[in-house]
Amino acid sequence: MKKFKYLISKTLDEAVSLYQSHGDSAMYVAGGTDVMVKIKSGKVTPDYLISLTHVGRNSEIRINPETGTLHVGGLVTHRTLEMSPLIKLQYPIIHDAVQRIGSTQVRNVATIGGNLVNAVPSADGAIPLIALDAYVNIYGSAGEHSVDLIHFFEGPGQTVLMNGEILTEIVVPKQPPRTGGAYQKFGRRAAMELPLIGVGVLITLEEDSNRCVRARIALGVAAPTPIRTLGAERYLVGKEINEDTLNEAGKLAAEESRVRDSIRGLAWYRREMVAVSVQRMGLTCLQRINQLKAK
Amino acid sequence: MSKQSLEIIVNGENYFLAVEPNCTLMELLRDDLELTGAKEGCGEGVCGSCTVLMDGKPIRSCLTLALEASGSHITTVEGLAQHGDLDPLQQAFIDHGAVQCGFCTSGMLMSAKGFLLENPHAGKKEIRNALSGHICRCTGYTKIVEAVESVVDRSQEKR
Ligand SMILES: Cc1cc2nc3c(=O)[nH]c(=O)nc-3n(C[C@H](O)[C@H](O)[C@H](O)COP(=O)(O)OP(=O)(O)OC[C@H]3O[C@@H](n4cnc5c(N)ncnc54)[C@H](O)[C@@H]3O)c2cc1C
Ligand code: FES
Ligand code: FES
Numbered sequence: 001m002k003k004f005k006y007l008i009s010k011t012l013d014e015a016v017s018l019y020q021s022h023g024d025s026a027m028y029v030a031g032g033t034d035v036m037v038k039i040k041s042g043k044v045t046p047d048y049l050i051s052l053t054h055v056g057r058n059s060e061i062r063i064n065p066e067t068g069t070l071h072v073g074g075l076v077t078h079r080t081l082e083m084s085p086l087i088k089l090q091y092p093i094i095h096d097a098v099q100r101i102g103s104t105q106v107r108n109v110a111t112i113g114g115n116l117v118n119a120v121p122s123a124d125g126a127i128p129l130i131a132l133d134a135y136v137n138i139y140g141s142a143g144e145h146s147v148d149l150i151h152f153f154e155g156p157g158q159t160v161l162m163n164g165e166i167l168t169e170i171v172v173p174k175q176p177p178r179t180g181g182a183y184q185k186f187g188r189r190a191a192m193e194l195p196l197i198g199v200g201v202l203i204t205l206e207e208d209s210n211r212c213v214r215a216r217i218a219l220g221v222a223a224p225t226p227i228r229t230l231g232a233e234r235y236l237v238g239k240e241i242n243e244d245t246l247n248e249a250g251k252l253a254a255e256e257s258r259v260r261d262s263i264r265g266l267a268w269y270r271r272e273m274v275a276v277s278v279q280r281m282g283l284t285c286l287q288r289i290n291q292l293k294a295k
Numbered sequence: 296m297s298k299q300s301l302e303i304i305v306n307g308e309n310y311f312l313a314v315e316p317n318c319t320l321m322e323l324l325r326d327d328l329e330l331t332g333a334k335e336g337c338g339e340g341v342c343g344s345c346t347v348l349m350d351g352k353p354i355r356s357c358l359t360l361a362l363e364a365s366g367s368h369i370t371t372v373e374g375l376a377q378h379g380d381l382d383p384l385q386q387a388f389i390d391h392g393a394v395q396c397g398f399c400t401s402g403m404l405m406s407a408k409g410f411l412l413e414n415p416h417a418g419k420k421e422i423r424n425a426l427s428g429h430i431c432r433c434t435g436y437t438k439i440v441e442a443v444e445s446v447v448d449r450s451q452e453k454r
Contacts, residue, residue: 103428105355106340192341
């Protein structure tokens, strides 16, 4: 493996200034599950690896008691999210995704921040968070700013982060009552597989009917970056949510997707599976909303 | 580039070492500490044969830098037996014929150990899920799952 120097930063400021003093030859590492694979294969060749694991602070999951927003630190591991009762009960769409990332051994170290910054079109962590209208907080030498997650990705492996900026936190706005979400990672195997297609659906219903007041349909592996299918979302708003309307929304989402042929699967198959998965996840949303009522 | 210092506890023993920054935990264990239980299969996180416990949790030692494990407790398959007695999991692997060539075995044992520490009453489905990050060319997995199942604590099961 290529040689490099390993630097530990204890604070965000220290990390950013270490990064800036080494310029392009520096790289951050969190869980290392993407970075190490890339260094081993020679895809990246950093001279300095700056570990973020000891920066602290950014490794907790909490709800802001005043606003009800969910805050997930950038260094939170997929395993921590998977095991969190809060996530499982109130954000099952996130739980759906993180419990199927890699294997337990990967999830024990791999972070949600690393998943987003790595920015592959198949990033399982990104799709549910986009469906939830999440934004990310970013820290750099110019201070802190926020970006909606949907605008965070610029292309495969490309994000808006510049100059050693660090993704510190993911923030999910409080969801209205009668909201349900679900994510499906559709692949050939149940474990250790990147998705052929990743589908996240989030639906909010009117107080005492099945009429949809808000819909989000987010797709992974359907374009160079994670996307939302706005046409399909608009179609659902105002409609009764049932098998037929979800079927139609699935078709619209499939049309909007820009799937491609790859070694894992062909475009036509992916497109059909988008349609099928959107409907299935929509029905799971309905089920989950009804379970909420039952509680 | 020069070596950096590392303090690490492996199988209960404290080590103060100097390591190359690009040395993985697996290389440290195998080459420096001569604990060759963790095996390199794929070297990229997929096969599970390099699994060890870091602070009680299974991780892939091929993707973790030794320096990143600084300050933590590492348990390898060599640390499972206590005072010369095999861990019940190891005995179960033998009794159930869950070992053929043995290449995957230490990784399987460590994942199973980490899993049972957290879920002593787990069922078959959870066990299969916990071991899903491991590849075994030989056994067809059935015997391995049966071996792990046999040491699950059934004492609290609902009747
Ligand atoms: C065997 C295996 C299976 C996998 N399966 C899946 C899967 O099913 N689904 C999936 O989506 N992914 C999968 N992955 C990919 C990977 O595990 C995830 O993307 C993981 O979340 C990356 O997190 P990390 O902490 O390991 O990132 P790292 O490798 O440490 O970092 C990834 C990138 O992000 C940067 N970075 C990390 N944290 C920050 C931060 N806070 N601020 C700024 N930059 C940062 C790093 O510089 C690097 O460029 C798999 C990987 C392996 C090895
Ligand atoms: S050698 Fe580490 S997972 Fe294969
Ligand atoms: S026993 Fe040979 S690989 Fe599992």
